[in-house]
Amino acid sequence: MALIVQKFGGTSVGSIERIEQVAEKVKKHREAGDDLVVVLSAMSGETNRLIDLAKQITDQPVPRELDVIVSTGEQVTIALLTMALIKRGVPAVSYTGNQVRILTDSAHNKARILQIDDQKIRADLKEGRVVVVAGFQGVDEHGNITTLGRGGSDTTGVALAAALKADECQIYTDVDGVYTTDPRVVPQAQRLEKITFEEMLEMASLGSKVLQIRSVEFAGKYNVPLRVLHSFKEGPGTLITIDEEESMEQPIISGIAFNRDEAKLTIRGVPDTPGVAFKILGPISASNIEVDMIVQNVSHDNTTDFTFTVHRNEYEKAHSVLENTAREIGAREVIGDTKIAKVSIVGVGMRSHAGVASRMFEALAKESINIQMISTSEIKVSVVIEEKYLELAVRALHTAFELDAPARQGE
Amino acid sequence: MALIVQKFGGTSVGSIERIEQVAEKVKKHREAGDDLVVVLSAMSGETNRLIDLAKQITDQPVPRELDVIVSTGEQVTIALLTMALIKRGVPAVSYTGNQVRILTDSAHNKARILQIDDQKIRADLKEGRVVVVAGFQGVDEHGNITTLGRGGSDTTGVALAAALKADECQIYTDVDGVYTTDPRVVPQAQRLEKITFEEMLEMASLGSKVLQIRSVEFAGKYNVPLRVLHSFKEGPGTLITIDEEESMEQPIISGIAFNRDEAKLTIRGVPDTPGVAFKILGPISASNIEVDMIVQNVSHDNTTDFTFTVHRNEYEKAHSVLENTAREIGAREVIGDTKIAKVSIVGVGMRSHAGVASRMFEALAKESINIQMISTSEIKVSVVIEEKYLELAVRALHTAFELDAPARQGE
Numbered sequence: 001m002a003l004i005v006q007k008f009g010g011t012s013v014g015s016i017e018r019i020e021q022v023a024e025k026v027k028k029h030r031e032a033g034d035d036l037v038v039v040l041s042a043m044s045g046e047t048n049r050l051i052d053l054a055k056q057i058t059d060q061p062v063p064r065e066l067d068v069i070v071s072t073g074e075q076v077t078i079a080l081l082t083m084a085l086i087k088r089g090v091p092a093v094s095y096t097g098n099q100v101r102i103l104t105d106s107a108h109n110k111a112r113i114l115q116i117d118d119q120k121i122r123a124d125l126k127e128g129r130v131v132v133v134a135g136f137q138g139v140d141e142h143g144n145i146t147t148l149g150r151g152g153s154d155t156t157g158v159a160l161a162a163a164l165k166a167d168e169c170q171i172y173t174d175v176d177g178v179y180t181t182d183p184r185v186v187p188q189a190q191r192l193e194k195i196t197f198e199e200m201l202e203m204a205s206l207g208s209k210v211l212q213i214r215s216v217e218f219a220g221k222y223n224v225p226l227r228v229l230h231s232f233k234e235g236p237g238t239l240i241t242i243d244e245e246e247s248m249e250q251p252i253i254s255g256i257a258f259n260r261d262e263a264k265l266t267i268r269g270v271p272d273t274p275g276v277a278f279k280i281l282g283p284i285s286a287s288n289i290e291v292d293m294i295v296q297n298v299s300h301d302n303t304t305d306f307t308f309t310v311h312r313n314e315y316e317k318a319h320s321v322l323e324n325t326a327r328e329i330g331a332r333e334v335i336g337d338t339k340i341a342k343v344s345i346v347g348v349g350m351r352s353h354a355g356v357a358s359r360m361f362e363a364l365a366k367e368s369i370n371i372q373m374i375s376t377s378e379i380k381v382s383v384v385i386e387e388k389y390l391e392l393a394v395r396a397l398h399t400a401f402e403l404d405a406p407a408r409q410g411e
Numbered sequence: 412m413a414l415i416v417q418k419f420g421g422t423s424v425g426s427i428e429r430i431e432q433v434a435e436k437v438k439k440h441r442e443a444g445d446d447l448v449v450v451l452s453a454m455s456g457e458t459n460r461l462i463d464l465a466k467q468i469t470d471q472p473v474p475r476e477l478d479v480i481v482s483t484g485e486q487v488t489i490a491l492l493t494m495a496l497i498k499r500g501v502p503a504v505s506y507t508g509n510q511v512r513i514l515t516d517s518a519h520n521k522a523r524i525l526q527i528d529d530q531k532i533r534a535d536l537k538e539g540r541v542v543v544v545a546g547f548q549g550v551d552e553h554g555n556i557t558t559l560g561r562g563g564s565d566t567t568g569v570a571l572a573a574a575l576k577a578d579e580c581q582i583y584t585d586v587d588g589v590y591t592t593d594p595r596v597v598p599q600a601q602r603l604e605k606i607t608f609e610e611m612l613e614m615a616s617l618g619s620k621v622l623q624i625r626s627v628e629f630a631g632k633y634n635v636p637l638r639v640l641h642s643f644k645e646g647p648g649t650l651i652t653i654d655e656e657e658s659m660e661q662p663i664i665s666g667i668a669f670n671r672d673e674a675k676l677t678i679r680g681v682p683d684t685p686g687v688a689f690k691i692l693g694p695i696s697a698s699n700i701e702v703d704m705i706v707q708n709v710s711h712d713n714t715t716d717f718t719f720t721v722h723r724n725e726y727e728k729a730h731s732v733l734e735n736t737a738r739e740i741g742a743r744e745v746i747g748d749t750k751i752a753k754v755s756i757v758g759v760g761m762r763s764h765a766g767v768a769s770r771m772f773e774a775l776a777k778e779s780i781n782i783q784m785i786s787t788s789e790i791k792v793s794v795v796i797e798e799k800y801l802e803l804a805v806r807a808l809h810t811a812f813e814l815d816a817p818a819r820q821g822e
Contacts, residue, residue, distance in 0.1 A: 016467040050487065056427040057491055058498045065497075068490035068505055072483035076464065079479035083468045086476075094479055098509065099554050143510050 002167040007157030010044035012231040023084035042073025063108030074134035092130040097137035104138035111146035116163035154215035162222035176230035177238035180403040181256040188404035252349035253401040263315035269332025272299035341390040344382040363400035413578040418568035421455035423642040434495035453484025474519030485545035503541040508548035515549035522557035527574035565626035573633035587641035588649035591814040592667040599815035663760035664812040674726035680743025683710035752801040755793040774811035
């Protein structure tokens, strides 16, 4: 008999009909013999409705009071699901974040979980009840209601699974698992049976929006096996776990991630003196602009070129900050490009395999795709290319690294 | 500097605009120097919307879970008002029933307040904050969310006023006070400056739906001065307080209450033996039917007639129960009438004045209104009459007891 934490998101509980479907699903699992803790989000749209109410009062709602309002969304769904379970003869009880109690710090709207008291839940499980917990919320040491920020319900699920030493934390979504890449771009993309936390982090932060990054970090830290499943379709989903099988045969690359959200900025002809990188990036970060890739080439005639990427929404702002910097440090010019895309190959397998990067570059060269920037990590190689080549690049890499679904290969 | 508890109902916080108006009102009071605790209901319609959601899952929602859902209504309004106050530069903080903490018994959906912890509120008041508390809800000793039942926000206000030994509990409504009778029936009806708890109880239970009966009982028990005021119009309202002025000149009758909700049942030719009243009313009460007036006349030929009133909705049910009883005890027949109305004169002054009842009967006789039943209490005389005479009776009594507004008298 396993202890499973199941988390259902906003669209999975977006209507009474869907809540009934979730109740059916939970009932089946319960009857199969597992102990279940179910974590829920608010009905889809509800959190926005509540924020809108607050925004009608003031553009800048007091964070403490905003949490008081917003936390009601999950409070409604947990009680509705509990009713639906009891109606089906499944003993169940609901708990708010305060009732559990999920202790957080006092950073309203973006609180972090400090501790979870598992006593109540354990007592209920022992009595045979399904325990339904409000995601996304907690309580600080002074009894103030807090929320974890958007997507926080995933984090609640993982934190509960860690506190209860659950066998698995199942995240139910609108996809049936994690894919080798976006199936809309590559029809031959395959669902992965397994992926490591590290790989998932790289996939998630690169734009595979299946799971919240924070919850994956959390799961990795506490070694909670995470499984991504479809809310309303049967299937094994994708298990995200630690890398136990380094010695066993596995693909070098698990997946190909990409995004189009970034823009590139280059400051050229920078006098190459110590501390110049800080002089360039200091003002950017002081303007609260997040920087992703950073590349500096070897210097040439005592000047160097310095390139980095930012979110496309912040391109204009970053450009004007950089213009100022260029004047101050005597750089030649600032150029930029918003029509770029980033493509990354991700896989723990590349640690032990040389030549992964060159195989990537070769595949792109074959399609005559020019590489503008390169950056690498232990389990990832990312390149920036012209946006119009994005789909072509992803498909070429998917084939080159033998990720295409066998049945469809060569279609 | 007084400590005032102000309670605003659902229509007073029924929209963002109204919440802003309430915030303005609270701000003015605060600036006048009083310490303020504000108790709020849910936005009008919200509680019904939440109950509807639950009813879509099941006709008989688990009471514990229904409370979890329904209590979110007030949680939203307290945060909205608090935001609106802070926006206006008025320091404020919101508390749910659990946060205060308003300890209740575990009777979900109709819990009773056992104790209120006033420490947090006192600390906030000391810091100059307006404290905004969710009405209608509390928490039981196990940390379960409870609600007090419909209209429970009035009770929360009074209980908080009692716990804090507040100088006054102000109930803001959609009327500007308690009237001598319903102004829609008697245009000359006057607003009362003052009324006693006992009188208010009689007026309220007889159909003047300004205040919840429970909150008036509560206020009387703890001697909390209650004031009924209009949410959005200026005016002194009506103060409900203990009867301190018995020696001072005051009208004999404070008001005239009435209702049309009742039906009358008579069982005739009942053998007049000891215990017969129980034999008749026992099965009625066992069927969960509430009985209001009961009249038994002196017996005649060893049989008697026994008459009582029930809510009109329960007339059919009561009639069939009574038919059974009649067969069992050998009574002659059961007759009934749903076209009746009850009219009552209420006033602590009648304690020391003889002849109040006869003055009432005289006024009705003058209009040729036949009296079908009579019942009396210390401060009330009630009669049942044919429904069609209701307005005529109320107007006649209003004039006979000199309650008509002087300015309009003789109009």
